[in-house]
Amino acid sequence: MIKMSNIHKAFGANKVLKGVDFSLNNQTVHALMGENGAGKSTLMNILSGIHQHDNGEIFVDGTSVNYKSPKESEQAGIQFIHQELNIWPEMTVLENLFVGKELTTKFGKTDDKKMKAEALKVFNRLDFHLPLNKVAGSCSIGEQQMIEISKALMTDAKVIIMDEPTAALTDKEIDKLFELINQLKSEGVSFVYISHRMDEIFRISDEITVMRDGVSVMHKHTEDTTYNELVHAMVGRSLEQQFPDRTVTPGDVLLEVKALSNDTFGMKGINFNLRKGEILGFSGLMGSGRTEIMRSLFGIDRGVKEVVIEGRSVTIKNPGDAIKHGLALITENRKDEGLVLDASIKDNMTMANLKSFTKNGYIVNQPLELFVDQMQQRLSIKSDKNLNVGALSGGNQQKVVIAKWVGNGPKVLILDEPTRGIDVGAKREIYNLMNELTERGISIIMVSSEMPEIIGLSDRVYVMQEGQIKGELKGKHISQENIMTLATGGEINE
Template sequence: MINMDQIYKSFGQNDVLLGVDFEIADAEVHALMGENGAGKSTLMKILTGVYEADGGTVVENEQLIHFKNTKDAENHGIAFIQQELNIWPNLTVLENLFLGKEATKFFGIVDNKAMKRQAQEIFKKLNITIDLNQLAGDLSVGMQQMLEISKALMQEAKVIIMDEPTAALTNNEIEVLFEQIKKLKSEGVSFVYISHRMEEIFSISDRITVMRDGRSILTAATESTTHSQIVKAMIGRDLDNQYPERNYKQGELVLSVNNLNSNEHDLKSVHFELHKGEILGFSGLMGAGRSEIMRVLFGLDKGTMQVELNGKKIYMNNPNQSIQHGLAFITENRKEEGLVLQDSILENISLPALKSFSKSGFLAQRSMEQYTQQMIKRLNIKGKQDDACVDLSGGNQQKVVLAKWIATAPRVLILDEPTRGIDVGAKREIYQLMNELTERGMSIIMISSELPEVIGMSDNVAVVHEGNIAGLLDRSSLSEERIMTLATGGKINESI
């Protein structure tokens, strides 16, 4: 049993935690919920020695505990799988698993056979297959997440903290993970489970604690609370409708993509159309090629295609050409591809649109500041213009990426998992912004793994299966069953 009592933490003038109480019982899954910036990750970083608390105590079985760093916490049996994966992309899977804790034999020689044997045992437990000699950077985001989970299990931790662990996992991988969590819980392991996915919270957790504005608002047994109670505790008000009403009427054809092929991603003769003011959802199983289609279109990856924009043939072989033609692409990997993490909010938001902020060859600093402040307010970004993006929560980083590309005033905005790792209140803000942008004539392509989001926000949905578009569903015919039928290679029957 671990008790965190009246925990306080400030960064300069920014008060992050204002007397938080949190308890981790033996052999339980305790969900920790709250809006982005509520202080969840900061609280866990204090527990694991990343930050020093300004006030409060941490007690385990009536003994005060204090960790100097994460290594100290790990040695004590507390592992933290953070939302932003701690993967070394240029090292192999095996090297990532045993970095800093290599098995050795006589004279300190590394025992590769013993490490491989131990790694395979963990992979067998998780029911996954990964080449131990493969570079970790070449793994999918989902497999990188499973690698992080494997590292925690290898530590034989008694408390495992998981921050948005399923954000990049397939349904099958989530099932495997949940089975392993239940198995480890039966063996006495406790979990702190940080997630914005309500269905997961109610499926896997025993208790729920909700934080808001640096305070613990609610702690209750999962079985005795409801979805609406949790949402109200998170945002301080009732949320009547998660998805704003769409009033889309098909406009003129903006983008036509034909015969898109890529040997690199095994994409075959992909074609689709996008109209003015439309939100075109892209759905399908992980690995089907949803993101890869957009990466080829935008010029990030190699492929061939015929593209027409507003009725004119255009050529886009690299991202610069795509941006010049009025396309913007927010990738699912905001950490590596979306932000310059050490730069400020202002610098990141202004970066793609420096020309529009220039006058006579000089940057108009006041214009940059005014636009940045406008987007901070509009998207409710919890941070100041000069704050480094590395210090923001994952959800606030995502908002900065969104603001950054909106500054380029694109004709076509491609959003890959736009609300991954974002709380319900922030999701609603992004959905409303998407509505506003399309009402002004912008067209949006949205890739999402969340079927309720796809159905709630899309005017039409292209379902991808094995590198091709298996079917197009309009809003009147959308259902989870229809989407999953196409996503798994089936055919739509009129009875569905």
């Protein structure tokens, strides 16, 4: 049993935790919820020894503790699976699973045979199959997430902290993970479960603690609360509806992609179009090729394609060509591909469109500062604009990436998992921004694993299956049943 009492933590003048109380009972899944920046990850970083608290006490089974490092907390049986994955990209899957904990023979040599057997044992429990010699950096985000989960399960953990563990997983993988959580719970393991997915919280958790602005504002048994009560506790107000009303009628075809092929990903002869002011959804199971299409279109990955923008054929061989022709891409991996973590909020927001703020070759500060202030206000990014982006929560980092590309004035904005790991309040802000952008004539392609997001926002949906577009859905035909039927290889009888 863990009890954290009156925990305070400040980073310089920024008070992140202001007297938080949190308890974790035996054999319990305790959901920890709150908006991005509420202090959830900081609280768990203190528990696991990554940060030291300024005031307060931590008790484990009645004994006062203060872990000085993650190694100490791991030795005590506390494992933390972070939202931002700790993968060594140049190493293999097997090497990642045992990094720093290699098994050896009696002669002191690495025992690959034993490590492979242990790894496969955990993979089989998760019903997850990935070549152990595959380079981890070439794995998808979802596969990397499963590697991290597998790594935690290979220890004799008494407490497992999971921060957005299902953000990039398929429904099948989520089901398997939840089965395993329930099994481990029955064996005496407790979980702290951080997630913004409400359906998961009500499905897997026993208790819920909500944090807001650095304090704990609610603690209840899951069965004793409701969706609306949780949202109100998290954001301090009610959200009248999750998705904004679509007021835009898409116009003429703005973008046409013809015969897009990429042998590496098994894609051949893919055709689709995008209308002006449209939100076009791309759905499908993980590994179906949604992200790969966007990377090929944007010129990141090699591939053959014909691209027509506003009736004119254009050549896109690299991201520079794509940007020149009015395309912008927000990738699913914001940390490695969307941001310069050591640069400020202001620099990250403006680096893609500095030409807009220059005159005679010099940067004009006033319009640049005004743009940054407006975007911070519009997206509710409350931190100092000179703060390094690496210090922000995952949700606020995503907002900075969106602001960067919006400021570039694109014709087409491609959003790959735009709200992954973002709380309900921030999601609504991003949904409103997407709606406003389409009202201004910008067209949006949205790749998302969240079914409600696809259904609630898209004017049309293309469903992917094994590297091909399996079908197109419009209007009332955009439903969970139809999307899953196509995504799993079925046919729709209209």
